[in-house]
Amino acid sequence: MRLSMHASARFIRCSCVRVAAPLLLAALLSGCWDRTEINDLAIITAAGMDLADDGKIKLSVQLFVPSPPSSEQGSSTSSPGASNKTIIRYATGLDMADAAARLQEMMSRRLFWGQADVFIFGEKLAKRSIKEPMDFLTRHPHPRERANLFVSDGEAEEIVKWKTPIERNSAETLREMAVLQTGLNTSILQVIEELAEEAHTAVIPVVRIMRKKPEVPFIGGTVAIKDLRQAAKLDSLETRGLLWLRNEIKFATLTAPAYPGGDYASVYIYSANSKLVPSIKGNKWSMLVAIEATSNLNENASTLDITKEANVKRLERTFEGIIQSRIDKTVKKAQRSGIDYLGFAEQYHRHYPKHWLAAKKDWDTRFPKIEVRYKIRLTIARNGLTGKNATLQSGGGNNS
């Protein structure tokens, strides 16, 4: 009797397990109930923010539309990505989030910001305020901190919708250009960081479209942001000066007459290092710009014999002068406008915290009066594969 009761209890337990196990397994069947496949997403590669006429924000996005993978095996032989399209969509809203929500209304796919590498502010919006879009871009969890920021010369929409022949889309083109660093390369994080620093200024590169056919956007110039709005605009050459001050010159080609009245010579700078050294003596504030650069001779069409050391030194002095005049032009411009986008404030804050605390309030009036001195050292390390190159220089010299 007891044995049979024991057996029946065991039987019940066994059958319970037998029923429970498949039921538990069934829980796994729901598996991918909330899956998001790539063709459910509208992948944003670039976004442009413009100020509409009624004060609203016009958002234009460049969407990457991946073609669904074809079921046939043979299709892989055709060039990959050929059927992938880039399309442009627009929406207007009270602020960035509103515009994005309105954009979503017009889309059959969910907007995905995670791949957006380029954000462009229209000039009009930049002149009003970049506060709204910047807040959206940093608060939203998707946009990446390393995404590039630009200000467009004109409507941002123009650049977003431009179709590139080389890269996949204009976002890719701009990003690659920024990486090459002939102009500034600023990420969202950098801009936020600079705005949080003492001077509350930041610099953002400008994208222009070359108005000749074919139309090509390029990074030419810089916009300085103060109090979250565009306060000054620098052209390409002034931007180079800014890059020197910010120690962001990676490489540069300098061209100048080898001696007054002579033909041109060029050097290619492949290593450059600059430093801002502030000093305060009494009531006189000054800033020393110390630069060390190493270069190779790139071209020498003049009759200067660069196999002689004295001539090389002479050439070095010439190019040092060129660098100085470039930087000085930018510094003068900044001081005239009274907006410190050169990073001077930060240097005084770091090296003279007490003086800075006292001078912080009237920095805008003090900044233009700062004396800037230069200590530039340029080395021409190599002359290239040819030395004097007598053949060319005798021929060229006769003609001129």
Next chain:
Amino acid sequence: MLEKGRISAAQFSILAGMSVLATSLLTAPGIVAIDAKQDMWISPIWISSAGFILVWTLYKLNQAYPDQTLVEYAVSILGRFAGKTVAALYLVFVIFATANVLRQFTDFIKLTFLLTTPDFVISGCMLLVCWLVARSGIETVARLPMLLLPLVTLFVLMIYTPSIADIRFERLTPVMEKGAVPSLIGAFRLLSWMPAFSIMNFYMPYLNNRKHLLYWSLGSVVVVTLTLSVTFVIVYTVIGAAVVNYTYPFMILARYISFTEFFEHLESIVMMIWVIQIVIRISFGLYGAALGMAQCFGLTGYKPMVPPICMLILLFSLWGIENAQFVSSPSMVVYYTLFGMMLPFLLLVVYGIRQLFAESDSPGYPEGETSA
């Protein structure tokens, strides 16, 4: 004794260290930076003194009552009624502190990764794992961190190493621009983490090599301080003044990494570090609370207490905390300091006073048995 298992001092210190570091890596930088700015790396060094005092207090209490946890020696020191009351309040603190951690975890996961998953599912899954860990006994709780430490170290290094390229040390200047005050305020905000060390008391009686206890515990505080300090340095030198803007600067750091344009999107590593650390931290608190609860009410085993405490933690984390700003609010810091730091210290003071009287009243009265 409710627990038969024994752990080593090394396991004990790794457990405590990783538990305290758990949430601080991710949320502390943004909170400390609000006031401390470029001096934020000094704040952990200030607050380490509080950690040292706390650990020393617990050590002294443990020496007086080698086989008892705080819940038990509170009764020995304060008498039955007051002791039980204090112990119960302390247990509520442990449960609340653990629930706080769970809430931080849920918020982070919900904000950054699982945007549409319900809170309850995230917290519930986490608690399920911790429940399994805690009910497996002290040896599992203490050995799990030791097992996972290399993994966490590797992950943390995977985030630190590629960020070296973006470090700009001049961002740390001027050091102590406005004196020590900003970094001290930052240190004050860190007080919502350091008191977690007090949960160590539940583990101290079960050490098999107790003579190393003090060194390993102090070592744990040192390692926590250094890790925090180094993290703050890296976060501030990479992100700079913008640290203040972000709730999770550590994750921004991971997202910002772009190593040869190939190692990118490392935020999933942050998620892995975070999940591992939180499992350890919650099991640390959960086991302590369950054991303490069983001892407080005189049960014969602590395991039946684990599921109800899980429930309490879940409810506290969802209902007890209003919004995301709770982590560093002054009232929270005061609450943590009161129970995590002042309570053990006061117990030690009362114990000291009792010893004094016991000695003067009846010399030769055996130590540690003033009120048995």
